[in-house]
Amino acid sequence: MLSSLGDKMSNILAFVSIKGGVGKTTLALETASSLVNDFGKKVLLVDANFSAPNIGLYLDLTNEVTLHDALSGTLLHNAIYESHGIDVVPASMYYRGEVNVFKLKQILNKFKNRYDFIIIDSSPNYEELKPVIAAADKIFVVTSPDNVTLTTSLKAARLAREQDTPIGGIVVNRIRSPRHEYNLNEIEIISEIPVVARIRDHKKMAQALNDKTPMTVLDGANVVSREVRRFASAICGNPEKENFFQKIIPFKDSFQKERVNREFLRQGFYESQI
């Protein structure tokens, strides 16, 4: 486990999109939960949606001290709350003072060597996204597989390129009707970014939200949890187990393509440790 290494290098990963409701918070939370609960990693989950933060609501956290306080001088340590094994920094929905959002990078860098991963949830607002991309070592673009969402989501990828922040891949979320939506190849051709996870729209996500519990904790066998786990395994350099369909239809291109993309992500993990 990484945390046993003396001079640990931790990765700051941000889930971004310039479109609301695509699943940034869900993916940030589920990935953090899987890294902690499936792979034993130490994770700090940070709500950097400065104007409309959600993570506190997703996990039913009291948020007396928040990221906003940390950005205005309070020690970040005081804004960390534990939930389902994850260390969480919520943000304030009603903060009145001015905060310097560009201090985010400096604050998180101080915590890098205490965590295997720092995961940042972000706002769809272009201006609020800039400090998040500046603070991140790598971003993942979250989109759903339709023209409108993909086009808008990719604005975030452009911003990352402008800021020289590496893009780890695209997470396609809320897949509803594959026959009428972009497939993996189309998304990769349009975006020129590898697809590293494809997550179905699943009605049980409503239960996870209502129970204030990540799906990866609520039901590890759920199809969403399984895909999140495969994605998280690539992030933390663990080998991926073949699923049933990959065993019986090994030639199915899109399954293989996605696995190959994750293999690159996994390799990137090892390279970042050198």
Ligand SMILES: Nc1ncnc2c1ncn2[C@@H]1O[C@H](COP(=O)(O)OP(=O)(O)OP(=O)(O)O)[C@@H](O)[C@H]1O
């Ligand atoms: N794979 C999924 N299946 C079903 N529902 C989902 C899935 N992913 C996310 N949702 C639901 O979609 C809604 C929006 O998700 P989420 O809050 O993660 O989006 P967001 O991108 O963070 O939105 P915002 O831009 O407002 O912060 C939530 O109700 C969430 O439970």
Ligand SMILES: [Mg+2]
């Ligand atoms: Mg959100």
